[in-house]
Amino acid sequence: MKKSYRAARMERHHKRFGSGGLNLVSLMDIFTILVFFLLVNSSNVQQLPSSKAIKLPESTAQQLPKETVIVLVNNQQILVQGRVITTVDKILATKEAVIPELLEEMKFQSSKSWQPANPEEGLEVTVMGDKExxxxxxxxxxxxxxxxxxxxxxxxxxxxxxxNNQAGTR
Known part of the structure; x- marks a missing residue:
């Protein structure tokens, strides 16, 4: 059976240009670069949790924060590691110098802490308190x-x- 002119032309065209394929070498190069970029930029940057309910005071401190237990204090409540412990109104209403709920939670945190328990040095904690x-x-x-x-x-x-840096002088 003889092919029509159009069928023969289409067959020649498909042989010449072939079917479109995916170039895996280029795709693997892109993914390799992406993996290296993510590895380089995922360094161990310590950041404190941000909260819209807290406005921290400003300072020219140069030291980066360490990974410690975080006590967050805003105008309504006290949180330890993101868990609500008690309310500020309740604390301010009492005359006691120690907050029993916070003391209990901090003892619990020290029992599960990864920090070495050295009684002379004590443990580390970071207090994030609203400036108000x-x-x-x-x-x-x-x-x-x-x-x-x-x-x-x-x-x-x-x-x-x-x-000094804001004014452009060094």
């Missing part, structure tokens, strides 16, 4: 933390640009 919280609340929190053997206390602040 009253000082007496902060004093109660710090007293409670020292009672729970968290003596290495860091206060979280927002890094402010240095005034």
């Amino acid at each position: 919280i009253p000082y007496r609340l902060l004093r109660k929190i710090l007293t409670t933390l020292s009672q729970a053997n968290y003596t290495n206390i860091s206060m979280a602040v927002m890094k402010r640009a240095d005034s």
Whole structure:
């Protein structure tokens, strides 16, 4: 059986150009570059959890935060590692210098802590407090933390640009 002119022309065309295929070499190159990019840029950057309910005070601190237990304090409540412990109103209403709920939670955190339990040095904790919280609340929190053997206390602040660098002088 003889092919028509059109069928023969289509057959020649398909033989010449072939069917479209996927170039796997280029695709593998792209994925390799992407993997290296992700590996390089996924360094161990320590970031404190951000909360819209807290406005941290500003500072020119140069030291990066360590990975520690985080006590977050805003105008309504106190959170340890993201878990609500108690309310600020309840704490301010009492005359006690120590917050029992926070003390209990910090002892629990120290029992499951990966930090070495050295009684002379104490444990590390980072306090993220809103810049508008009253000082007496902060004093109660710090007293409670020292009672729970968290003596290495860091206060979280927002890094402010240095005034010399803002003006363009070095």
